[in-house]
Amino acid sequence: MQNAGKLIHKSGLLLSVLVGGVIFTSCGSAPPPESQALAPVPAPAPGAADNVGQKVQAAQVPRSRPQLIKKAAMTVIVNSVDKSIETVTQIINRQQGDLIGLNEQQPTKEDSRHTASIQLRVPQNLLESTLEELAKLGTVENRNITAEDVGSQLVDFQARLTNLRKTEANLQKIMDRAGSVRDILSVAQELSNVRQSIEQIYAQLKNLQNQIAYSTITLKLEAAVSSSSPQRGVSSQVQETWNNSTQSLGNFTVGLLKLGIWLMVYSPYLLILAGGGYTFYRWRRNRVISH
Incomplete structure (x- = not known):
């Protein structure tokens, strides 16, 4: 009985050791929750955050529309310059x-042609359609369009205008708080200079905006054939001779009248000169006779 009890006791002790080892091994192999939560996160590559921010910012900021000043020039060969000028006037009104x-040159020689140079201004959105209408006047000899982006100048003018207006407001506040007459006069002079600069920049800004809104077209019209000077009739030549x-x-009559008026006005002096001359003549004559 004692041997059997010892055997049972040893078997229970061995089983306890085996179970404990399994539990200890499983606990040691499994990482704790804290170690998983505190695992290091890989750092982003240098400059990656900046690139992402720039891409996002570029996607959010809309691209500004270019501010263009457009000018066009065109030469058209027409059958009649006079009729074409009338048509151009109608196109401009439409x-x-x-x-x-408008600079029109009539033919002065037999081999010269009737020409006209016209400068017109139309809204920029109607520039292409206006050129198409002008091209229908005749045969287009040449045509060109130029464009200049003045967006940076607009931004510069607007920024300067904003800063000057802020300066104007600050000077006005200083002038309201100024005590002595000398300080008031000094601030008033600075305020006048700032306001003058504001007017100048505002005028330049409006002029630039006007050039953007309206495009300029220089149109040259040339007659298709040279115009010979028509032979003048006999009646017109006689009439011209009579008029001349x-x-x-x-x-000539007016000249004679003017001469008579001058002689009348200076007649006293002429009589004095005539009397003096006659007296000198008599004196010389008497002297010669006495000798």
Whole structure:
């Protein structure tokens, strides 16, 4: 009985040791929750965050539209310059534009051609359609369009105008708090200079915006054939001769009247000179006779 009890006791002790070893091994192999939570996170590559931020910012900021000043030039060969000028005037009125200048040159020689140079201004969004209408006047010899982006100038003018207006407001506050007359006059002079700068920049800004809103077209019209000077009729030549002769007679008559008026005004001096001359003549004559 004692041997059997010892055997049972040894078997229970061995079983306890085996179970404890299994539990200890499993506990040692499994990482604790804290170690998993505190596991290091890989650091991002250098500059990756900046690149991502720039991409996001570029996606959020819309691209500004270019502010263009457009100018066009066109030469058109037409059958009649006079009729084409009338048509151009109608086109300008339809396109809500303005006629800036007109320089027409009539033919002076037999081999010269009738030409005209026209400068007009139309809204920029109607530039292409206006050029298409002008091209229908005849045969287009040449055509070109130029564009200049002045967006940076607009931004510069607006920024300077904003800063000057802030300076104006600050100077006005200082002037309101100024005590002595000398300080008031000094601030008033600075305020006047700032306001003058504001007016100048504002005028430049409005001029730039006006050039952006309206495009300028320089149109040159040339007659298709040279115009020979028409032969003048006999009646027109006779009429011209009569006009020239009557005008010459009138000028000669007016000249005589003017001469008479001058002689009348200076007649006292002429009489004095005539009397002096006659007296000198008599004196010389008497002297010669006495000798």
